[in-house]
Amino acid sequence: MTAKPIDNLESYARETARKAREAAGELATATGAQKSNWLLRSAEALRRRTPELIEANARDLEQAPAYGLTAAATDRLRLTPERIESIAQAVEEIIRLPDPVGETIDSSVRPNGLVVSRVRVPLGVVFFIYESRPNVTVDAAALCVKSGNAVILRGGKEAFHSNRALYAVLADALEEVGLPRAAVQLVETTDREAVGHFLRLAEFIDVTIPRGGKSLIERVAAEAQMPVIKHFDGVCHVYVDRSADLEMARRIVVDSKCQRPGVCNAAESLLVHQDIAAAFLPQVASALNDRGVELRACDTTRRYVPEARPATEDDFRTEYLDLILSVKTVDDLDAAIRHVNDYGSHHTDAIVTNDLAASQRFAARVDSAAVHVNASTRFNDGGEYGLGAEIGISTDKFHARGPCGLRELTSYKYIVHGSGQTKGG
Numbered sequence: 001m002t003a004k005p006i007d008n009l010e011s012y013a014r015e016t017a018r019k020a021r022e023a024a025g026e027l028a029t030a031t032g033a034q035k036s037n038w039l040l041r042s043a044e045a046l047r048r049r050t051p052e053l054i055e056a057n058a059r060d061l062e063q064a065p066a067y068g069l070t071a072a073a074t075d076r077l078r079l080t081p082e083r084i085e086s087i088a089q090a091v092e093e094i095i096r097l098p099d100p101v102g103e104t105i106d107s108s109v110r111p112n113g114l115v116v117s118r119v120r121v122p123l124g125v126v127f128f129i130y131e132s133r134p135n136v137t138v139d140a141a142a143l144c145v146k147s148g149n150a151v152i153l154r155g156g157k158e159a160f161h162s163n164r165a166l167y168a169v170l171a172d173a174l175e176e177v178g179l180p181r182a183a184v185q186l187v188e189t190t191d192r193e194a195v196g197h198f199l200r201l202a203e204f205i206d207v208t209i210p211r212g213g214k215s216l217i218e219r220v221a222a223e224a225q226m227p228v229i230k231h232f233d234g235v236c237h238v239y240v241d242r243s244a245d246l247e248m249a250r251r252i253v254v255d256s257k258c259q260r261p262g263v264c265n266a267a268e269s270l271l272v273h274q275d276i277a278a279a280f281l282p283q284v285a286s287a288l289n290d291r292g293v294e295l296r297a298c299d300t301t302r303r304y305v306p307e308a309r310p311a312t313e314d315d316f317r318t319e320y321l322d323l324i325l326s327v328k329t330v331d332d333l334d335a336a337i338r339h340v341n342d343y344g345s346h347h348t349d350a351i352v353t354n355d356l357a358a359s360q361r362f363a364a365r366v367d368s369a370a371v372h373v374n375a376s377t378r379f380n381d382g383g384e385y386g387l388g389a390e391i392g393i394s395t396d397k398f399h400a401r402g403p404c405g406l407r408e409l410t411s412y413k414y415i416v417h418g419s420g421q422t423k424g425g
Contacts (some may be wrong), residue, residue: 003075006189013197016152017204018160019182020125024150026180028122030081032099034177035146036329039095041173042142043088049169050084056165057134060158067158069132072262072322077132087135090389094142097388100406101148115417120410122148124206125219127198128391129154129220131212134162141170143391145408150183152205156212157190162382164188195220200224209404211392212344229400229408231392233319233346234264236377239336239362240280241353243274248354248374250284251346255376258291260322264393265348265380269316269326273302278330281305291321300329315341333358344368344393348380369395369402 006012046053057079064074081230100120107117126149128140137153144151155163167186174181199208202225210220221228238256240249256267272280281304285295289307296315297308308327315326316339330336338383340349349370351362359373370380370393382390382403390403400408 005039006191006194009189009191010197012189013194013201014204016185016187017125017127017198017201020150020152020185021204023180023182024122024124024148027145027148027150027183028101030148030179032101033181035099036095038173038179039091039142039350041171041176042138043091044172045169046084046088046091046138046166049165050081053079053084053165053169054081054160056161058231059161059333060132061132064158068160073132073158076262077162079134079135079162083135085136090135090139091142093383094146094389094406097146097406099146100165100410102293106410112421113419114421117415117417118409119415122414123409123411124195126151126203126206126409127154127226128152129207129208129210129212129216130194131156131216131393132158134159134166135352136211137163137166138170139187139389140391141167143406143409145174145179145183147406149409150185152185152187154187154195154198154413160190174280175354196223199224199226209391227399229392229394229404230265230396231404232345232347232395234266235269235317235319235343235345235392236267236347237266237269237271237340237344237349238377239271239330239333239340239349239421240273240276240284241333241336241351241355241358241362242275243355243358244273244276244280244352245354246276246283247401249280250287252352252374252376253284254291254334256378257288258323259325259376259378263378264319265377267320267325267350268318269322269328269343270299271330273328273333273336273361274331277301277304281329288325291323293325294302295325296422297327297328298303298329301327304329319345333361337362340366340368346374347393347399348377350375350377362377369393394405 065290103120105118130136170184171181207227208216208224209229214233236254285305294307296311346368348370349368363371382405390405394400394404
């Protein structure tokens with residue numbers, strides 16, 4: 001399988017979006033049973049068609065060096081039977097989540113007898129742009145269709161063959177259960193120009209969700225003519241306060257950085273209060289070194305960890321997605337808060353402390369989608385929060401913030417029931 005040569009990208013984008021709009025109309029009245037049946041058949045087909053998925057993924061892995069992918073990026077790209085099983089299980093978990101469509105958020109009876117209800121409805125058509133994690137293809141499609149939305153998927157070129165094989169599984173299952181095949185569509189070209197055409201189709205597409213690097217998000221935000229839910233990069237911090245339990249802090253820092261370094265909620269920067277720097281920095285540096293982490297540190301930190309490389313200004317703004325960590329010794333809690341707000345990406349930031357007042361001040365003043373107290377940054381996840389699967393973690397404030405699951409893929413409308421009331425009396 002290779003990307004289709006498309007002569008007229010503008011016409012292709014318009015036709016794809018038009019089909020999605022039609023499919024969204026049909027999905028709006030699809031039953032929960034239909035959607036669950038599709039999810040179940042998709043999970044079964046993923047398991048049954050594992051060999052062809054592995055074969056397609058192998059083609060992408062062969063090309064990974066040519067695309068300059070790091071070891072961590074290549075790991076995100078890789079599909080194994082175990083990972084496909086995990087993807088299938090994630091689909092089955094979505095079946096068990098409550099269907100948000102049609103939920104009455106609130107309702108009241110007016111003095112004139114009108115019953116005014118606010119009811120959840122799908123957003124409509126979602127244009128979802130993402131990079132090289134094939135599992136996201138399935139997660140995004142499952143969440144969008146479950147919440148009644150049609151989705152147009154535009155994955156990265158590095159995962160093109162994997163995404164196309166996964167998409168075929170999902171689309172075939174849609175037809176089997178009588179749902180429109182166009183409810184899930186994959187952009188069949190890796191040409192970056194195609195994205196621009198989709199971003200201009202506000203008459204068909206209700207929202208665009210970009211999930212990837214900073215340059216991608218900035219491009220989409222600048223060009224999109226419809227609302228955008230932004231999933232900016234994860235420059236996540238762990239701040240170790242002067243009252244922290246140092247053993248707890250060591251475990252949280254190592255987990256935040258090393259448990260899976262190539263994801264957006266992995267820590268990229270460590271801040272340490274100057275009062276505990278001498279005691280804590282050498283021990284945490286040793287633990288990180290044992291995991292192969294390269295440290296890039298400020299001058300004060302390097303007095304305690306001389307083997308660390310000098311950090312540049314850019315190091316403190318970088319999402320490495322690799323076993324690299326910037327480290328800074330700060331004067332106090334407020335200096336840590338200022339650093340996080342100035343250098344972070346408003347994604348996930350953690351404090352390790354035994355001081356309740358310090359934790360409350362950090363949580364109130366740090367302007368991020370998620371603030372963790374005495375817990376790894378890696379817990380910022382829809383599943384870990386008890387919200388179910390997610391399409392990503394939004395760093396926006398409107399219309400959704402933090403993990404975006406089924407409810408965040410809905411809007412609402414007012415439905416009013418009367419018994420003949422008129423405004424004139």
